[in-house]
Structures are given as structure tokens and as C-alpha cells.
Ligand code: 5GP
């Protein structure tokens with residue numbers, strides 16, 4: 001399903017430019033436009049969910065696939081030994097700004113602890 005005017009749906013559909021590093025029939029991964037670490041990739045399901053909360057009834061395999069793609073990309077980027085963070089923001093208190101479920105993969109340098 002493609003939500004009209006959703007920027008990440010457009011990226012998943014190949015209708016909006018992005019530096020895509022991985023794509024299959026369920027998931028797309030691309031560099032964040034404003035990287036907050038040396039490696040900052042976003043992993044999204046191609047299907048539109050506005051957040052993890054909206055995906056509560058989604059196929060669990062799809063959510064697992066997102067995380068496995070994140071882990072594979074971390075290896076590809078060579079940050080699996082130094083470590084990395086995978087995070088998803090949900091709603092106003094988290095600062096979520098794009099309302100299509102996405103997982104941030106962050107690494108390549110020491111990350112600040114910002115847990116709350
Ligand atoms: P959020 O704050 O919702 O967790 O994260 C949204 C992320 O999407 C931000 O890190 C922001 O830089 C990134 N972003 C927003 N618009 C675009 C875009 O058009 N292209 C790409 N590649 N990243 C985007």
C-alpha cells in the first residue's frame with residue numbers, strides 16, 4: 001500500500017531519490033539525509049505503517065526481517081565489531097518526524113547515550 005504524500009512510501013516505490021543500500025520485496029534501506037553518525041541508514045518496510053505502534057498487528061516476520069536487514073547492513077558497513085544502535089521513534093515524546101515506520105541504524109563512531 002502506498003500512502004499518498006508519504007516521503008518514505010515514495011522512496012520505497014523508487015519515486016523519490018535516495019541512496020538505497022538494500023531493497024527487496026518487503027524492505028528498503030537507504031542513507032539518512034541528515035546523518036547523525038558516520039553510518040546512519042534507515043530500514044523501512046515497503047508497506048506503510050505510521051509507526052511501530054501502527055504495526056502492532058503486522059506480520060511479525062516483516063518486523064524481524066527489518067531487524068535482520070539492519071544487522072546484515074551493520075556487517076556490510078563493518079560496524080558490527082565496534083558496535084551500533086538500532087532505534088525506532090514512536091510518537092511525540094520520541095521526536096518522531098517521519099510517520100512511516102523506520103529503524104535507524106547508527107554507528108561508526110561512539111554514540112551519545114540519549115535514553116530519555
Ligand atoms: P525520526 O525523527 O522520524 O525518527 O527520523 C526521521 C529521519 O528521516 C531523520 O533522521 C531525517 O533526517 C530522515 N529523513 C527525513 N526526510 C528524509 C528524506 O527525504 N530522505 C532521507 N534519506 N532521509 C530523510
Ligand code: ZN
Nearest residue numbers: 006009048100
Ligand atoms: Zn509511507
